[in-house]
Amino acid sequence: xxxxxxxxxxxxxxxxxxxxxxxxxxxxxxxxxxxxxxxxxxxxxxxxxxxxxxxxxxxxxxxxxxxxxxxxxxxxxxxxxxxxxxxxxxxxxxxxxxxxxxxxxxxxxxxxxxxxxxxxxxxxxxxxxxxxxxxxxxxxxxxxxxxxxxxxxxxxxxxxxxxxxxxxxxxxxxxxxxxxxxxxxxxxxxx
Amino acid sequence: xxxxxxxxxxxxxxxxxxxxxxxxxxxxxxxxxxxxxxxxxxxxxxxxxxxxxxxxxxxxxxxxxxxxxxxxxxxxxxxxxxxxxxxxxxxxxxxxxxxxxxxxxxxxxxxxxxxxxxxxxxxxxxxxxxxxxxxxxxxxxxxxxxxxxxxxxxxxxxxxxxxxxxxxxxxxxxxxxxxxxxxxxxxxxxx
DNA sequence: GTCTATAGGTGGATAGAC
DNA sequence: GTCTATCCACCTATAGAC
Numbered sequence: 001x002x003x004x005x006x007x008x009x010x011x012x013x014x015x016x017x018x019x020x021x022x023x024x025x026x027x028x029x030x031x032x033x034x035x036x037x038x039x040x041x042x043x044x045x046x047x048x049x050x051x052x053x054x055x056x057x058x059x060x061x062x063x064x065x066x067x068x069x070x071x072x073x074x075x076x077x078x079x080x081x082x083x084x085x086x087x088x089x090x091x092x093x094x095x096x097x098x099x100x101x102x103x104x105x106x107x108x109x110x111x112x113x114x115x116x117x118x119x120x121x122x123x124x125x126x127x128x129x130x131x132x133x134x135x136x137x138x139x140x141x142x143x144x145x146x147x148x149x150x151x152x153x154x155x156x157x158x159x160x161x162x163x164x165x166x167x168x169x170x171x172x173x174x175x176x177x178x179x180x181x182x183x184x185x186x187x188x189x190x191x
Numbered sequence: 192x193x194x195x196x197x198x199x200x201x202x203x204x205x206x207x208x209x210x211x212x213x214x215x216x217x218x219x220x221x222x223x224x225x226x227x228x229x230x231x232x233x234x235x236x237x238x239x240x241x242x243x244x245x246x247x248x249x250x251x252x253x254x255x256x257x258x259x260x261x262x263x264x265x266x267x268x269x270x271x272x273x274x275x276x277x278x279x280x281x282x283x284x285x286x287x288x289x290x291x292x293x294x295x296x297x298x299x300x301x302x303x304x305x306x307x308x309x310x311x312x313x314x315x316x317x318x319x320x321x322x323x324x325x326x327x328x329x330x331x332x333x334x335x336x337x338x339x340x341x342x343x344x345x346x347x348x349x350x351x352x353x354x355x356x357x358x359x360x361x362x363x364x365x366x367x368x369x370x371x372x373x374x375x376x377x378x379x380x381x382x
Numbered sequence: 383g384t385c386t387a388t389a390g391g392t393g394g395a396t397a398g399a400c
Numbered sequence: 401g402t403c404t405a406t407c408c409a410c411c412t413a414t415a416g417a418c
Contacts, residue, residue, distance in 0.1 A: 007401075025216045026302045028393060042402050044395065099298065103354075107290065107298035109361045111217045121361055148374050155358075156351070156371045163294075163354020164347070170300045170312055180347045183339050187378060198383075219411060233384050235413065 008046050010036060012060055015053060020098035024054055024108050024116075051113035054105075058119040061101045062126070065089070069130050079138025080189055083157075086131070087181040090161050095174050103162040128154040135188075145190040153188065160184050199237050201227060203251055206244060211289035215245055215299050215307075242304035245296075249310040252292045253317065256280070260321050270329025271380055274348075277322070278372040281352050286365050294353040319345040326379075336381040344379065351375050 004012075014035050018027035029040045029050070047053035072085045093100055102123045109117060131154035138144030146153050161181060168177040195203075205226050209218035220231045220241070238244035263276045284291055293314045300308060322345035329335030337344050352372060359368040 005401095022302050023214070023216065023299055025214065026299065029395090030392075038401095039403060040394085041396085041404080045401060048395085050394065097301075103357060104298055106357050106361050107295055108214055108217065110288075111213050117361070124358060124361065147377065152370060152374055155367060156355070156374050159355035159358050159371055160347070160351040160375075161354065162357055163352065164350035166294060166297050166353055166357065167315060167346075167350050170297050170308070170315065176346060179343060180350055183343055183347050184351075186338065196383095220413090221410075229383095230385060231412085232386080232414085236383060239413080241412070 005046075008056075011043060011046055011053075012056060016057055016061065016101060017098070019054075019057055020093070020101050020104060023104050025111060051115055054113065054116045055119060057101065058105070058116060058123060062119075062123050065123070066126070079134055079141070079143045080185070082134050083138075083185050083188075086134075087161060087185060090165055091174065091178060091181065094165055094168060094177055097169075097172075099169055100162060100165055103165060106162070107166075124158065127158055131157055143190050144188050146188040157184065157188075196237070199247075202234060202237055202244075203247060207248055207252065207292060208289070210245075210248055211284070211292050211295060214295050216302060242306055245304065245307045246310060248292065249296070249307060249314060253310075253314050256314070257317070270325055270332070270334045271376070273325050274329075274376050274379075277325075278352060278376060281356055282365065282369060282372065285356055285359060285368055288360075288363075290360055291353060291356055294356060297353070298357075315349065318349055322348055334381055335379050337379040348375065348379075 011032060014032050015027070018031055029043050033040045033043055043053075047056060068089055069086075072082050076082045076085055090100060102120055105112060105116065105120050106124075109120070112120070128151070132150040135144060135146070135153050135157075136150040139146065139150070161184070164177050164180040164184075168174065168180075202223060205223050206218070209222055220234050224231045224234055234244075238247060259280055260277075263273050267273045267276055281291060293311055296303060296307065296311050297315075300311070303311070319342070323341040326335060326337070326344050326348075327341040330337065330341070352375070355368050355371040355375075359365065359371075
């Protein structure tokens with residue numbers, strides 16, 4: 001893993017914002033260059049092809065997501081609290097008028113380079129493994145109650161949050177998202 | 192409402208497929224022209240700008256969706272059965288390796304022309320009105336059971352189905368979608 | 383309605399100087 | 401690492417002949 005130069009991480013920050021707001025096919029090297037007041041050629045020095053840039057975006061996003069998940073486990077012992085904080089991660093993205101990076105890339109899936117497709121699935125897999133464990137533990141200790149396997153529930157919950165986010169963005173609807181997310185979590189809380 | 196020429200509807204058919212698979216920013220007049228063995232200039236005769244094409248796509252999609260919803264109401268009196276058939280609409284899109292047209296456009300929302308944004312919201316509004324009514328009726332006659340308002344539930348259900356679709360497509364996962372959709376519907380079936 | 387031809391712009395990407 | 405300059409492919413869109 002290359003230790004990131006400051007230039008690279010500034011580039012990734014701008015690219016991430018654009019990708020989350022407009023999609024991978026919705027921004028160009030020109031857009032990034034303009035915002036950073038550098039040239040497109042300089043960008044190609046750091047990320048030779050757009051596929052490289054996209055892969056770096058997913059890697060970075062995943063790292064920060066993983067860190068957030070670890071923090072949740074460390075700081076919140078209760079399963080319901082963990083899920084609420086998980087949903088808050090999505091919410092914080094939405095208030096900044098962004099879509100989840102990987103949800104956005106999922107929409108564009110068939111147009112992405114293979115490397116990005118592979119890393120994208122790995123991101124979702126990691127999310128679902130984490131959710132599965134939290135759901136399983138919560139049901140065992142009696143704080144959660146739901147039908148089906150934890151894995152199935154994890155699929156459902158991930159889909160619900162991504163989908164609620166997707167639709168809410170068209171309505172500038174952070175409030176809408178919050179209501180839906182709370183409802184979804186309340187449904188699996190033990191009575 | 193212009194009665195559609197045969198050329199126009201053939202163009203829309205191809206454009207719809209491309210839009211559902213690759214997104215509005217993921218296909219071009221050139222792609223359509225190639226598949227229909229005509230020139231790009233001919234396409235511009237029928238749809239002067241890409242915004243016009245996009246608007247026509249949403250209008251057409253909404254018409255066929257509305258027709259399907261009416262058919263469901265006509266043929267299925269039971270609320271649970273109606274919801275199952277509603278989910279089947281999504282499933283039939285997915286098996287063709289497509290995403291819901293409007294779910295795809297929702298991802299690209301901020302890059303779309305204003306006219307398309309407006310029509311997109313109207314599509315979701317209509318869907319949620321229909322779902323609300325079905326959910327409300329089902330709870331009244333005792334076939335469904337859920338917390339919160341029918342409108343809230345409609346938001347949740349729509350988000351869940353769109354999101355499950357979004358993620359499932361990355362896994363070539365019709366089966367995955369079906370499982371998630373069944374689970375979501377089972378959650379609101381009366382015991 | 384469909385064509386040829388073309389305009390005017392932007393996309394990702396590279397060569398080579400500094 | 402960043403620049404200028406440039407390549408070539410592709411994009412949406414238009415003019416005008418048939």
